[in-house]
Amino acid sequence: MRHTLSVSVENRPGVLARVAGLFKRRGFNIESLAVNITQDPTTSRMTIVVDGEEAMIEQIGKQLNKLIEVIKVADYTFTSTLERELALVKVEATPQTRREILDLTHIFRATVVDVAENSLIVEITGDVEKIDAFVNLVRPYGIKEIVRTGKIVMARGMQSL
Amino acid sequence: MRMTAAKALVECLKREGVEVVFGYPGGAVLPLYDVLYDEKEIKHVLVRHEQGAAHAADGYARATGKVGVCIATSGPGATNLVTGITTAYMDSSPIVAITGQVRREILGKDSFQEADISGITMPITKHNYLVKDPDMLPYIVKEAFYIAKTGRPGPVLIDLPVDVQAAEIDYQPVEKVSLRSYRPVYEGNIKQVLKAVEAIKEAEKPVLFVGGGCINSGASEEVLILAERCQIPVVHSLMGKGTIPEEHPLSLGLLGMHGTVSANLAVSECDLLIAIGARFSDRSTGKVSTFATMAQVIHIDIDPAEIGKNVKAHIPIVGDAKRVLQQILAHIEPKEHPSWIKRVQEWKEKHPMKYREEGEVIKPQKVVEAIWHLTKGEAVIVTEVGQNQMWAAQFYKTKYPRQFITSGGLGTMGFGLPASIGVQIGCPDALVFDIAGDGSIQMNIQELATAVQQRLPIKIAILNNGYLGMVRQWQELFWRRRYSFVQITAPDFLLLAQAYGCRGIRVEKSSEIEEAIKKALEVKDRPCLIDFRIAPEEKVLPMVPAGGSIDKMLVD
Numbered sequence: 159m160r161h162t163l164s165v166s167v168e169n170r171p172g173v174l175a176r177v178a179g180l181f182k183r184r185g186f187n188i189e190s191l192a193v194n195i196t197q198d199p200t201t202s203r204m205t206i207v208v209d210g211e212e213a214m215i216e217q218i219g220k221q222l223n224k225l226i227e228v229i230k231v232a233d234y235t236f237t238s239t240l241e242r243e244l245a246l247v248k249v250e251a252t253p254q255t256r257r258e259i260l261d262l263t264h265i266f267r268a269t270v271v272d273v274a275e276n277s278l279i280v281e282i283t284g285d286v287e288k289i290d291a292f293v294n295l296v297r298p299y300g301i302k303e304i305v306r307t308g309k310i311v312m313a314r315g316m317q318s319l
Numbered sequence: 320m321r322m323t324a325a326k327a328l329v330e331c332l333k334r335e336g337v338e339v340v341f342g343y344p345g346g347a348v349l350p351l352y353d354v355l356y357d358e359k360e361i362k363h364v365l366v367r368h369e370q371g372a373a374h375a376a377d378g379y380a381r382a383t384g385k386v387g388v389c390i391a392t393s394g395p396g397a398t399n400l401v402t403g404i405t406t407a408y409m410d411s412s413p414i415v416a417i418t419g420q421v422r423r424e425i426l427g428k429d430s431f432q433e434a435d436i437s438g439i440t441m442p443i444t445k446h447n448y449l450v451k452d453p454d455m456l457p458y459i460v461k462e463a464f465y466i467a468k469t470g471r472p473g474p475v476l477i478d479l480p481v482d483v484q485a486a487e488i489d490y491q492p493v494e495k496v497s498l499r500s501y502r503p504v505y506e507g508n509i510k511q512v513l514k515a516v517e518a519i520k521e522a523e524k525p526v527l528f529v530g531g532g533c534i535n536s537g538a539s540e541e542v543l544i545l546a547e548r549c550q551i552p553v554v555h556s557l558m559g560k561g562t563i564p565e566e567h568p569l570s571l572g573l574l575g576m577h578g579t580v581s582a583n584l585a586v587s588e589c590d591l592l593i594a595i596g597a598r599f600s601d602r603s604t605g606k607v608s609t610f611a612t613m614a615q616v617i618h619i620d621i622d623p624a625e626i627g628k629n630v631k632a633h634i635p636i637v638g639d640a641k642r643v644l645q646q647i648l649a650h651i652e653p654k655e656h657p658s659w660i661k662r663v664q665e666w667k668e669k670h671p672m673k674y675r676e677e678g679e680v681i682k683p684q685k686v687v688e689a690i691w692h693l694t695k696g697e698a699v700i701v702t703e704v705g706q707n708q709m710w711a712a713q714f715y716k717t718k719y720p721r722q723f724i725t726s727g728g729l730g731t732m733g734f735g736l737p738a739s740i741g742v743q744i745g746c747p748d749a750l751v752f753d754i755a756g757d758g759s760i761q762m763n764i765q766e767l768a769t770a771v772q773q774r775l776p777i778k779i780a781i782l783n784n785g786y787l788g789m790v791r792q793w794q795e796l797f798w799r800r801r802y803s804f805v806q807i808t809a810p811d812f813l814l815l816a817q818a819y820g821c822r823g824i825r826v827e828k829s830s831e832i833e834e835a836i837k838k839a840l841e842v843k844d845r846p847c848l849i850d851f852r853i854a855p856e857e858k859v860l861p862m863v864p865a866g867g868s869i870d871k872m873l874v875d
Contacts, residue, residue: 180442217624226466228500229499230500
């Protein structure tokens, strides 16, 4: 099963390498990873999506906690969360197809952020499924390039990590 | 006070109580060595290879319980430490490794003698540092020692660019460490402790399984009280050897691949297994799915990641072995299980460790037994890795914690001699015996020069069978006697001993074993090496084939 781990770490060089190295050497596979600074400039927050059985995920959490620079690890898989991913999608767009792509973009509340003669760049945010759905719908027009961020999550309500 | 960071480093080391460092100078540690040149309070031991420095620091740490320190220069000096650091990491031994690094300006440019040692050692250290800001050095040293020795101990590496060492800083002693992300738990959760107490009360066939954590936390007394009060037989992992005296009636000895029949059968039949500071390594458990299947498992460990990693724990308790045992003892009433004890004693009597004598052929087990007799069981035994290590573990019955020093987790050949140097320097009055093989000893033989230079009266018993014996044993048993590249030649150890300035003795007859050991015991001013020409194809038995169930042992 796919799990989403939220990990707060010291905002220092090398921390990402420690976390990534740990996944590699213990044989865990990272599906997606997002990391950036938080409200506290000394702390970074990592959101790591990893697929595995319960016992393995528990072991990952414990091993992460052993890293000196890891402050806290939470498994948000069963928590009510808000999750977002962002994607930039460069779609081929001829004068004939441009209108249709724009319509799809509006339906998905995405934004066109760049327009060129034969292409558009659409910026879309949402959960993984929403972005997948959008990508599938514009695929027939010809996708030149997709860049997606890792997923970020936040617990709903007052709860925080 | 204004001083160079190198000088401040040495001040910090002194504040941490460091009395000795094991090291090897080089270009990138020149500022540090210039300070050490005048240093009176810290002794520097010059090794012959940096791997020896790491093992010596490790041996020192294991024998004394203090943090061992080793120093190497950048690049090859630093990478030579890697095996030693990994050895310490696998066996939870507290060492601090200090490496030189190229100056900050040329870091990352493939400079001369540059190696990314903080990158390289990330997976084999508890933590490591690359110091870029000289002002931070005193804090880092304080943290490094704190991390190395607290919680589950382990190695910490500090990589110091040469210009950082030379930089002037305003040195103020650092008194306290505060790490929001590192807070080891020592006290056991009381609910869990009470569950364990209840389980011990109800058990009819309990077994205590003690590991290296009992040695590290100094839990021997508590283990013994619990064992005696509730009449619980005790088995140990290789790292737990020495937790309680092995001649104690409740001690069943080593568990696992080369363990005793009684230990393996007791664990296989017990209804409660109380594992303390043991990590259920594959060498202890054999096939996990058939390991202690009848037992409820109480697992006490300071490292939460060990609990449930290899064997499911029904009652996990995170905490320090000594502290948690004290908590348990506060609630536990005396108990007896006469029929269980009787059964276990029967196994013990029926299946002692044994070997067959064959005239004047030297049996390695007999050598170890003789060492045991003649040292009255009081020597600190250091081992290399392989058959020599297992015979030492099986036939030298220890009395005290920290008396048996061996590379358990990593199984590092070449560990014994340099580790003995650390042990002897940490415990000058101890009688130190390195039990070695002819293969292993050749891996760090250069450290004889270090031992001679330091005038250390280490005894080295080489169980010389002309083979890489453990590999040969596996080939004999599992690879149709195809002895692929295990015949190993060695120099004439007598001439070698002489060349290095050690005493050397050769023993070729079984009847000469004792006399040779006695002679070696008389040597007080230098190492003494004894070359025992043992039966070439002697096997370590009992043996549980890798991945097999521990109740299915090859005995003959």
